[in-house]
Amino acid sequence: MIDTTILIKDLDENNISSILSKWNEINILKKEIANIEEMLKTKSRNYLKEREWNKYLDNQTNISVSIGVQQRETVDKKKVKEILTPGQFAEVCKISSFEVVRIITPEQRERLKKIVR
Numbered sequence: 001m002i003d004t005t006i007l008i009k010d011l012d013e014n015n016i017s018s019i020l021s022k023w024n025e026i027n028i029l030k031k032e033i034a035n036i037e038e039m040l041k042t043k044s045r046n047y048l049k050e051r052e053w054n055k056y057l058d059n060q061t062n063i064s065v066s067i068g069v070q071q072r073e074t075v076d077k078k079k080v081k082e083i084l085t086p087g088q089f090a091e092v093c094k095i096s097s098f099e100v101v102r103i104i105t106p107e108q109r110e111r112l113k114k115i116v117r
Contacts, residue, residue, distance in 0.1 A: 023103055 007026055012018035044065045048056060055066035081089055104112070 020103065024105060027103075027105070 007029075008022055010018075011022050045067060048054070048065065048067055054068075055064060057064040077093075080092070084092065
C-alpha cells in the first residue's frame with residue numbers, strides 16, 4: 001500500500017484556505033492518476049486485441065483483464081412527458097433531494113462561464 005497521509009501532512013484543519021489548497025492538490029493528482037489509469041487500460045486493451053484475446057489472467061499479480069460489450073439504456077424524458085399526463089409523469093418519476101458539496105476551481109469557473117454564455 002501507498003502511504004497517503006503525506007498528502008495531508010501540512011493541513012491546518014482550522015483554516016479553510018489550507019483545506020481548499022489540499023483539496024486542489026489532491027484533485028490535480030486525482031486527474032493525473034485518472035489519465036494514467038486510462039492510458040494503462042488502453043494499452044491493456046490494445047495488448048489483448050493484438051493477440052485476439054477477450055480476457056487474460058496475470059499469474060504474477062493475480063489481476064485479470066477482459067474486453068466486453070456493455071449496453072446502456074436511457075429514457076427520453078421529453079418523449080415520456082409527451083405520452084403521459086403530468087399526473088402520470090409525477091407517479092413515474094421520483095425526485096429525491098440530498099446535500100452536495102461543490103468546490104469549483106478558477107479553471108472550472110472559467111469553463112462554466114463559457115458554457116453559460
